[in-house]
Amino acid sequence: MSQSEANLLGNVHGGNIMKMVDDTAGVSANRFAQGPAVTAAMDEMAFLNPVRVGDVLHVSAQVNWAGTSSMEVGVRAEVDRWDAVTERVHVASAYLVFVAVDAEGGTRRVPELSIETPEERRHFREAEIRRANRLARREAIDHSRRESDEATA
Numbered sequence: 001m002s003q004s005e006a007n008l009l010g011n012v013h014g015g016n017i018m019k020m021v022d023d024t025a026g027v028s029a030n031r032f033a034q035g036p037a038v039t040a041a042m043d044e045m046a047f048l049n050p051v052r053v054g055d056v057l058h059v060s061a062q063v064n065w066a067g068t069s070s071m072e073v074g075v076r077a078e079v080d081r082w083d084a085v086t087e088r089v090h091v092a093s094a095y096l097v098f099v100a101v102d103a104e105g106g107t108r109r110v111p112e113l114s115i116e117t118p119e120e121r122r123h124f125r126e127a128e129i130r131r132a133n134r135l136a137r138r139e140a141i142d143h144s145r146r147e148s149d150e151a152t153a
């Protein structure tokens with residue numbers, strides 16, 4: 001990570017990490033979807049430790065869950081400190097929703113996700129819980145907006 005990515009404190013700006021997280025998740029989603037997929041939502045981005053200028057950032061992503069056209073991708077960002085040989089430091093984690101789209105921007109089906117290991121099963125189950133929460137929150141907010149629109153009409 002370079003000086004141009006630093007914030008006022010001299011650490012790397014969180015927005016730069018978020019872009020790399022989104023880019024890496026996009027690679028996973030596009031490969032799994034066998035074509036274009038767009039970011040629909042990003043949630044639970046947790047910054048756990050600062051990234052310093054000079055650190056070597058490693059970002060890894062995997063598809064945790066797939067529905068009809070959407071996928072949840074889990075991303076983990078770690079660094080090697082530039083000035084010490086230590087264990088990699090976990091700096092951030094995030095979950096993103098991608099939706100596979102066709103040439104006209106409409107949604108399209110994604111392949112079935114194959115679940116083989118107990119860890120993949122755990123990721124899938126936890127992603128289902130997050131999806132239910134996301135959809136419920138979106139519906140609750142839409143409902144509340146409809147109510148306030150009706151009250152002011």
Ligand SMILES: CC(C)(COP(=O)(O)OP(=O)(O)OC[C@H]1O[C@@H](n2cnc3c(N)ncnc32)[C@H](O)[C@@H]1OP(=O)(O)O)[C@@H](O)C(=O)NCCC(=O)NCCS
Pocket residue numbers: 038039040041066067068069070071097099101105106107131134135138
């Ligand atoms: C993402 C997008 C294609 C969804 O289109 P849409 O018409 O709302 O699609 P639908 O309502 O049919 O939903 C499609 C799927 O996405 C899921 N989805 C959409 N928004 C979601 C959200 N905020 N959270 C969780 N899931 C979401 C739906 O549950 C559905 O899943 P499923 O097909 O697996 O059951 C559309 O909103 C879009 O193009 N957004 C802009 C994306 C973009 O440009 N991203 C780059 C950043 S600039």
